[in-house]
Amino acid sequence: MEVLIAGDIVPQIEVEERITVDNNKEFFPEIKNLLKDADLSIVNLECPIIDDTEKPIHKIGPNLKCTKSIGKLLKYAGFDLVTLANNHFLDYGDEGAKNTIKVLNEYGIHYVGGGRNMDEASKTFYYEKDNKTLAIINCCESEFSIATDASAGSNPLNPVLQWYAIRTASHKADYVLVIVHGGHELYQLPSPRMQQLYRFFIDSGADAVINHHQHFYSGYELYNNKPIFYGLGNFYFINYKKRDRLWNEGYMVKISFPSVGFQIIPYNQTLGDENITLLSGDEKKTFFENVEKINEIITDEKLLKKEFRNLVKRKYISYLLDFLPSSLCKFPTLINNKLIIKIFLSKRRMMKCLNHIRCESHRDIMIESIRKYTEEL
Numbered sequence: 001m002e003v004l005i006a007g008d009i010v011p012q013i014e015v016e017e018r019i020t021v022d023n024n025k026e027f028f029p030e031i032k033n034l035l036k037d038a039d040l041s042i043v044n045l046e047c048p049i050i051d052d053t054e055k056p057i058h059k060i061g062p063n064l065k066c067t068k069s070i071g072k073l074l075k076y077a078g079f080d081l082v083t084l085a086n087n088h089f090l091d092y093g094d095e096g097a098k099n100t101i102k103v104l105n106e107y108g109i110h111y112v113g114g115g116r117n118m119d120e121a122s123k124t125f126y127y128e129k130d131n132k133t134l135a136i137i138n139c140c141e142s143e144f145s146i147a148t149d150a151s152a153g154s155n156p157l158n159p160v161l162q163w164y165a166i167r168t169a170s171h172k173a174d175y176v177l178v179i180v181h182g183g184h185e186l187y188q189l190p191s192p193r194m195q196q197l198y199r200f201f202i203d204s205g206a207d208a209v210i211n212h213h214q215h216f217y218s219g220y221e222l223y224n225n226k227p228i229f230y231g232l233g234n235f236y237f238i239n240y241k242k243r244d245r246l247w248n249e250g251y252m253v254k255i256s257f258p259s260v261g262f263q264i265i266p267y268n269q270t271l272g273d274e275n276i277t278l279l280s281g282d283e284k285k286t287f288f289e290n291v292e293k294i295n296e297i298i299t300d301e302k303l304l305k306k307e308f309r310n311l312v313k314r315k316y317i318s319y320l321l322d323f324l325p326s327s328l329c330k331f332p333t334l335i336n337n338k339l340i341i342k343i344f345l346s347k348r349r350m351m352k353c354l355n356h357i358r359c360e361s362h363r364d365i366m367i368e369s370i371r372k373y374t375e376e377l
Contacts, residue, residue, distance in 0.1 A: 009235050010236070055092065059143075126172065137162065190304070195298070216247070
């Protein structure tokens with residue numbers, strides 16, 4: 001059984017218009033056979049499918065969307081299954097999520113990780129081939145897309161719930177694949193927390209773990225002889241402001257069961273003719289050299305923690321600014337002064353915030369209190 005997994009797809013309107021026109025433009029010519037030859041091809045649909053009647057939700061970050069033509073592109077390319085557990089699936093609310101599912105059903109494309117309520121979003125997908133069964137569990141870090149018992153959304157990354165899901169799946173299936181959407185954007189490494197959690201999934205019974213979300217590809221490791229891939233990069237995500245190597249390079253992973261052997265397939269996406277081109281020659285060689293450098297950090301606990309501390313150093317001021325009064329944010333030059341930050345963010349106040357965020361019991365109430373407040377605004 002061969003399974004091909006790709007990262008995030010977000011087609012822009014210009015691409016969708018070309019799909020709709022049917023002007024004989026061939027999409028993904030270099031990878032189409034790879035997708036079709038695999039027993040199961042999977043991609044992360046990083047936006048809801050809407051028909052322009054849905055309204056965007058209030059959130060932090062962009063509200064991504066696409067139209068029904070994405071169904072045609074996915075079907076044409078040869079994708080069999082899309083993952084819906086990501087931070088954009090609910091960008092256009094319940095109606096956008098439900099319309100996405102409707103369109104996928106119309107095109108005969110399976111989905112996992114998202115649904116019309118939590119019960120549906122948390123369901124495991126089972127695929128059978130030659131009397132063998134593969135279970136696929138899909139979840140994402142909690143942002144503005146999470147399903148509830150009564151509303152649509154994505155399956156949340158919850159170690160307890162995933163443990164139960166993996167244990168149940170391992171009794172029903174021969175192999176278990178966990179696909180997670182999470183991590184730090186524009187950062188090529190997992191955090192120590194991510195590594196610890198994904199290794200825990202392997203210890204719980206998963207045969208492989210795959211992560212996407214960061215927009216930059218990461219490396220991988222073998223843990224107890226099982227592969228963990230920490231970031232596939234963008235699969236097809238046009239960003240006209242970012243035409244650099246890290247945004248546009250990524251890779252697909254082909255995993256063979258039962259051996260859990262794998263092949264990494266690197267490519268350039270949306271460069272030039274807005275298509276996907278497989279890397280070759282010196283580009284391919286450089287890509288794998290970069291992956292090996294990343295792997296050296298991933299497999300060295302001290303180095304991984306050091307790189308994460310460096311990330312925190314680069315970002316901690318911007319995170320602290322979120323605690324400042326909104327009126328001060330009108331003066332960016334002023335608030336970038338560390339002395340000003342110290343005046344408004346006293347040590348005692350920040351220790352209280354730290355306790356509310358770090359302590360599980362305080363955090364439970366803090367999250368619900370902020371959610372309730374924002375809903376009342």
